[in-house]
Amino acid sequence: MAEREFRITPQGPFAWTSSLNMLGSWQPVAHFPRRDGVATVAFGLDGSFAPAGVRLRVDGDALVGQVSDGADIDAAKGQVARMFSLDVDATEYPLVGRRDPAVGRIMRAHPGLRPVLFPSPYEAAVWAVISQRIAQRQAAHVKTALSEALGDLVKVGGEAVRTLPPPRALLRIGATPGLTVEKIERLHAVARAALDGVLAAERLRAMGYDAALRMVQEIRGIGPFWSSGIYLRACGVTEPFPMDEPRTLRALADAHGLKDVPTGADLDRIAARFKPFGMWVSVLLRVAANRGTMGEREVSPAPRVRHARLSPTRLPGRERHP
Numbered sequence: 001m002a003e004r005e006f007r008i009t010p011q012g013p014f015a016w017t018s019s020l021n022m023l024g025s026w027q028p029v030a031h032f033p034r035r036d037g038v039a040t041v042a043f044g045l046d047g048s049f050a051p052a053g054v055r056l057r058v059d060g061d062a063l064v065g066q067v068s069d070g071a072d073i074d075a076a077k078g079q080v081a082r083m084f085s086l087d088v089d090a091t092e093y094p095l096v097g098r099r100d101p102a103v104g105r106i107m108r109a110h111p112g113l114r115p116v117l118f119p120s121p122y123e124a125a126v127w128a129v130i131s132q133r134i135a136q137r138q139a140a141h142v143k144t145a146l147s148e149a150l151g152d153l154v155k156v157g158g159e160a161v162r163t164l165p166p167p168r169a170l171l172r173i174g175a176t177p178g179l180t181v182e183k184i185e186r187l188h189a190v191a192r193a194a195l196d197g198v199l200a201a202e203r204l205r206a207m208g209y210d211a212a213l214r215m216v217q218e219i220r221g222i223g224p225f226w227s228s229g230i231y232l233r234a235c236g237v238t239e240p241f242p243m244d245e246p247r248t249l250r251a252l253a254d255a256h257g258l259k260d261v262p263t264g265a266d267l268d269r270i271a272a273r274f275k276p277f278g279m280w281v282s283v284l285l286r287v288a289a290n291r292g293t294m295g296e297r298e299v300s301p302a303p304r305v306r307h308a309r310l311s312p313t314r315l316p317g318r319e320r321h322p
Contacts, residue, residue, distance in 0.1 A: 007064050040156060043079060052154065173187065237279055
């Protein structure tokens with residue numbers, strides 16, 4: 001292995017092609033370069049916000065990351081592992097599909113799919129502010145413009161990629177196309193919270209869902225919906241299943257052939273089957289709903305996965321994703 005590379009060997013089902021598809025279809029991260037089974041991501045490292053770029057490819061059963069010069073390799077490895085849900089032992093994840101046959105059918109339609117997350121809770125909070133009341137594609141353009149103007153440029157594996165502006169740079173933004181005065185104030189509040197450690201992934205995980213949401217909602221402009229999104233889609237947790245997200249609940253009902261969205265005890269009973277991977281199931285349901293693969297009809301089971309499915313095949317075009 002080269003001097004500035006790391007290796008991550010997934011535990012349990014994992015398909016790199018599924019991660020690349022999600023990376024290219026989910027607007028908050030769709031700007032990262034990806035071609036021929038290789039992706040390049042860039043982000044500020046946890047805590048220090050120092051810039052890091054990582055070129056990702058597969059080698060046998062491992063995901064290999066080449067890290068940009070000057071970046072802490074171990075820190076970058078940990079953040080990549082969290083971003084692609086590879087810091088979790090998913091050996092028992094398939095058991096969820098056995099307990100819930102409807103989810104099992106969707107799993108077989110999307111073998112090895114794991115959630116792709118925001119690079120950090122800080123980035124999730126920035127996206128939360130930018131994307132309010134505008135289309136995701138428009139929000140992506142605004143985020144890209146901010147990165148081009150104030151982000152750090154990192155070079156790795158022949159790619160030059162910019163990070164999201166670190167908090168201190170974000171505090172300097174003034175009038176910006178696509179951002180209202182109120183959104184700029186909210187972005188400044190996010191930056192201050194990040195510098196104060198409020199958006200540290202480990203801290204939020206340690207606090208647990210309810211306490212973390214209460215703390216994040218103290219940030220100007222972050223309400224119940226996005227405080228939950230920051231925790232679930234940026235902190236590297238596998239629980240809980242979001243019980244109050246309308247599109248996820250609609251997908252859950254459709255997967256089970258239910259006319260009405262389950263509530264109360266019925267919802268609790270169904271969600272209990274997903275533990276300890278409730279958040280993962282919610283992402284799986286949303287992906288299936290957006291791609292029209294809810295598993296209404298039986299599909300041929302995929303070969304049983306004992307090791308990571310890491311084939312770096314050429315991917316189809318971008319698809320929608322939650």
